[in-house]
Amino acid sequence: MKLPRIHIGRPQQLAALLLLFFLAECVWIISRQQISQQDYRYARCGREMWERPSPLAGYFTTCGNFNGDGTFAYRVAGFPLTVQRLALLASDKFRKPENRLYVGGTLNGSTWEARHELSSIIYLLHLPFVLFAIWLGAGLWWVARRLFGNEGGFLALGLYCTCPTILHYAVSPNNDVLAMWGLYGLIYTAIGVAHAMQGPRRKWKPRILLLTLAIGLTAAAHLLAAMVGFVAAVVFMLYVAEHRRSAVIQIPIFAAIGAIAILFGFYSFRPAPFSYVFTGGGARFWFSLDAASRFLPDPTNAAILIATLVAVILYAGTRRTRYFGNTAPLLMVLILLPLATTQTISAPLLWALPFLFTFIGGTFADALETRHRKLFLGLTGAILLTQTIICLAALPTLTR
Secondary structure (H helix, E strand, C coil), X not given: CCCCCCCCCHHHHHHHHHHHHHHHHHHHHHHCCCCCHHHHXXXXXXXXXHHCCCCECCECECCECCCCCCCHHHHHHXXXXXXXXXXXXXXXXXXXXXXCCEECXXXXXXXXXXXXXXXXXXXXXXXXXXXXXXXXXXHHHHXXXXXXXXHHHHHHHHHHHCCHHHHHHHCCCCHHHHHHHHHHHHHHHHHHHHHHCCCXXXXXXXXXXXXXXXXXXXXXXXXXXXXXXXXXXXXXXXHHCHHHHHHHHHXXXXXXXXXXXXXXXXXXXXXXXXXXXXXXXXXXXXXXXXXXXXXXXXXXXXXXXXXXXXXXXXXXXXHHHCCHHHHHHHHHHHHHCCEEECCCCCCHHHHHHHHHHHHHHHHHHHHCCCCXXXXXXXXXXXXXXXXXXXXXXXXXXXXX
16 A cells, blocks of 8 residues: 655645744743643543543542533543653652652652652643644645635635634633534545545545544534534535435444444443433534624634625625535534534634635635736735734733
8 A cells, every 4th residue: 555645845834834833822822821720620630531530439530421521622631641640650660769759650648749740731731732723724724725726725724823712722721622623624524535435435435434533533522513513514425426325325324333432432431421422411502693793893803804704795796606615614604603502611613713714715716816816815915914913912812
């Protein structure tokens, strides 16, 4: 089996620079943050999942059975701390017996020394979520560039990297940034599966396995995001795979079964806490535009709002922009924007943002191919420059 050739050209280098800029913003914010009670909760319960998943009889962790709350973020937050603890245990074997922190794998005496042995806790807790946000940014650029060319890809990525809402969620432990990452990957993996079904069967299996993984990880972050993504994925697959629709019906069924197995694994294959996935109410929702009414008038999103209005006008008024590549992300925005969870505190608006940036990138890329290219090229540059300045000015407010 031949490995795919990886070509790193000028577009890839520029995309990497944008993502490094995003990383620098996040590191600057984290360096000025203090460890919060929420951080302690994610750290403690995440470590319990990895190290001892049964601290209390009848409960998955000391945080309870996660009624409606995904376990993915807890495991992501606790994993670096567990690895550091294992590293301390390994290095402890080289200490003199009287200087060891651990005896028989348990802490020797007070935890004071161990707390001082652990280092960079806030970075260990927060940076994994930044890396997932960077991963999503790279995926967003790849999808938008593949669909709309370099201009569309860089506009979408530029807005993503300078969006204060994205930065706010990327620099702290939470399930929403993971749900955003999983949902975007789920939708475009499903579309990729449908496209692959037009070709030889040998190309189906890897993509179907990837779709199964995407559904499972999204469900581990937020059940509602996985359910919305699953339904949307089936609809998009039926639309794209015109001559393979009988096979499309089977693929989501097998993918859903595999995703349930992945989700079961996040609960350490324990039936009792896993049952709360179905009874905890994490997927309960209603409709509200409160989140959108707060996001749109926010001055830190001024350039994004202008770009959105221009993109909607272009989509409504120009026939060349109304095709599947632009319509699919627009539909996802319209589906996610009015959602509001009732059992847990979640941010479906955040999940919609990568789709919004994809839609903006697509419509602007189409406009750049018209005789008004110079006008829209100047508008694109002005939007990116303005949003970058606004975002940099807003960084100090994101440290709170």
